[in-house]
Amino acid sequence: MWEGIAAGLATAIDPANLAWVALGCLAGTLIGMLPGLGPITAIALMIPVSYSMEPAAGLIMMAGVYYGAVFGGSTSSILINAPGVASTVATSFDGYPMARAGQAGRALALAAYASFSGGVLGALALLLFAGVLAAWATAFQSPDYTLVLILALSSVAAFAERGLVAKSCVAALLGLMLGTVGADPESGVPRFTFGRLDLMDGIAFILVAMATFALADAFHLLTRGDEGEPRTDAGRHVRLAPGDARAIVPTVGRNSVLGFLVGVLPGAGATLASFFAYTFEKRFTSNPACGVAAPESANNAACMGSFVPLLTLGIPGSGTTAVLLGVMLSLGIQPGPRLLAVDPGAFWGVIVSMFAGNLVLLALNLPLIPWLSRLIRISRPVLIPFVVAFSLVGVYLTTLNDFDLYLMLGLAAGALVLRRAGFPLAPLLLGFILSGMLEENLRRTLYLADGSWGTLAERPLTVVLAVACALVWIAPLWRRLRPGHRADAGSGQAPGES
Amino acid sequence: MTRRLVPLAILGVAAAYLWAATRVPLDPWSAGEAVNARTLPLACGALLALFAAGMSLRGVPFMAGPGRYGPLAAIVACIVAFIAAIPFAGLWPALGLFLCAALAVLGERRLTVLLGASIATPALGWVLVEVLLGVYIHPGSLWS
Incomplete structure (x- = not known):
């Protein structure tokens, strides 16, 4: 292994490869900032560039594009509440309120440092445990996925603040329902399409994200008069507030581990990792700095984790890694168990270059923060039309269908009503994102078990996950029933409320 | 109720x-x-x-708000006009018109901002998306 790492180090510190990783990170960050253009698009757009490169250099650059795009998505989430990538939705829960409270620079700096730390810890874990974790990931079966997804949904709903549990459940159910629109993934029969071909492919993630966050937020601000005017970012600096570093160190540590492990699982990825990280972190602290650091460290660590099944087994765990697999094959790199023996330079080079890539990301983004944070100081009559235009164009560029824009408008109106009635919108988006995965895994589980629900508690791992699901629901009930619960009941907001 | x-x-x-x-x-x-x-x-x-x-x-308490629904209705009308204009005028000209109308509706009166935003933003979008990234977007029936 150490010889391989030395070979990888030699590949990674080659000046040309360092330049490629810097270019990849820069391109990924810039593309990731634009709603509608996530990591998949970023990688796809850079494919022509990679054709002319050495295989290892091409792969190193593409890896940089991937985690650069994930990081770039957090900028629009924090500044204008427009998460263009699912994995940065959780960052907006605390990041956007911080930006509106005059702390845009601090929130962006927290995101940058947490992403860097998550990325570096994830790369370290990848370096040390890639082989062991690949075997663990393949042992994860449909029932386990089903229970993990139920656990994720239960966590967001059940860990809502007091008084918001039922509303969170309603929001999550509405999200699940939106996710069922379109052709049934198994049989292909149309569901809730009402005869419209536009709905056969389902509703695009970016449409729901923009409708429930950016557009609904812009509408909400329009109805509030001057009371919601954001405070100016007095600091305009990239330094953390006193105590931030000490507060986020444990947060970043535990959520990087969590994010990496979730990222290793095929199909789970950075989105689930960031939601898990945010939800569990808010159980420990109400500090918004930790609310930004947790999902950011988790989603970057999850990106590193997703390379485990890709590099060691040749299995793409997500849409993004599937595109990366295509890139690898086009570069003449055959990922899988033999990659380590056949092309150790590429295998270890990619992993070692991730350290350099994360350093480049930090170096690129910290100087940009004072400039980016000025966006929040633009007056509302100017900012709102741009946010609305940004959302509309982002959705149109993804689907090239004007029906989707009408649908988005309708969903934003519904989201505004829900928001005014105090419903948190984050569970809605999570329900929507997880709906397809949940249904697919549940159906596969029951199909393989001849319809027996007992399969969800048959193996030790499923039993543990089932007990975890039960505990997640029992915990809030216990909180309510224990003596003196009224005294310590929080009055904070549920995730996603700002 | x-x-x-x-x-x-x-x-x-x-x-x-x-x-x-x-x-x-x-x-x-x-x-x-x-x-x-x-x-x-x-x-x-x-x-x-x-x-x-x-x-x-x-029952669920509903935040009725101070009743500033005029600007919201105006922006929604601008959005509907923008969507309706895309097939005819194309994305970028429709975007320019939308930005100009939305900024004016929300009280922006500086000509430099109105014209700058409604010309520069679509031009930047066109260069980035169609020229640099090579994405084809139908120009609109008015121009084709």
Whole structure:
């Protein structure tokens, strides 16, 4: 292994490869900032560039594009509440309120440092445990996925603040329902399409994200008069507030581990990792700095984790890694168990270059923060039309269908009503994102078990996950029933409320 | 009564969704399976109906707001006009018109901002998306 790492180090510190990783990170960050253009698009757009490169250099650059795009998505989430990538939705829960409270620079700096730390810890874990974790990931079966997804949904709903549990459940159910629109993934029969071909492919993630966050937020601000005017970012600096570093160190540590492990699982990825990280972190602290650091460290660590099944087994765990697999094959790199023996330079080079890539990301983004944070100081009559235009164009560029824009408008109106009635919108988006995965895994589980629900508690791992699901629901009930619960009941907001 | 409006509306959505779920066509093979195309929708619809019914009994406070719905209605009208204009004028000219109208509606009167935003933003978008990234977007029936 150490010889391989030395070979990888030699590949990674080659000046040309360092330049490629810097270019990849820069391109990924810039593309990731634009709603509608996530990591998949970023990688796809850079494919022509990679054709002319050495295989290892091409792969190193593409890896940089991937985690650069994930990081770039957090900028629009924090500044204008427009998460263009699912994995940065959780960052907006605390990041956007911080930006509106005059702390845009601090929130962006927290995101940058947490992403860097998550990325570096994830790369370290990848370096040390890639082989062991690949075997663990393949042992994860449909029932386990089903229970993990139920656990994720239960966590967001059940860990809502007091008084918001039922509303969170309603929001999550509405999200699940939106996710069922379109052709049934198994049989292909149309569901809730009402005869419209536009709905056969389902509703695009970016449409729901923009409708429930950016557009609904812009509408909400329009109805509030001057009371919601954001405070100016007095600091305009990239330094953390006193105590931030000490507060986020444990947060970043535990959520990087969590994010990496979730990222290793095929199909789970950075989105689930960031939601898990945010939800569990808010159980420990109400500090918004930790609310930004947790999902950011988790989603970057999850990106590193997703390379485990890709590099060691040749299995793409997500849409993004599937595109990366295509890139690898086009570069003449055959990922899988033999990659380590056949092309150790590429295998270890990619992993070692991730350290350099994360350093480049930090170096690129910290100087940009004072400039980016000025966006929040633009007056509302100017900012709102741009946010609305940004959302509309982002959705149109993804689907090239004007029906989707009408649908988005309708969903934003519904989201505004829900928001005014105090419903948190984050569970809605999570329900929507997880709906397809949940249904697919549940159906596969029951199909393989001849319809027996007992399969969800048959193996030790499923039993543990089932007990975890039960505990997640029992915990809030216990909180309510224990003596003196009224005294310590929080009055904070549920995730996603700002 | 206003406290019950939103839960009742959600209950209505759940009822309509459940009705539509029962009409999802099933092929002969999946009809007998433990989980088929109707299962998750029926489960979600039923659970939503239960939650909404419970909320309807207790009521949910609704933040009516100070009544500044004029600007919202104007922006929504601008959005509808923008979407309707895309097939004819194309994305970028429609975007320019939208930005100009939306900025004016929200009180922006500086000509430099109005014209700058409505010309520079679509031009930048066109260069980035169509020229640099090579994405083809139909120019609109007016120009083709």
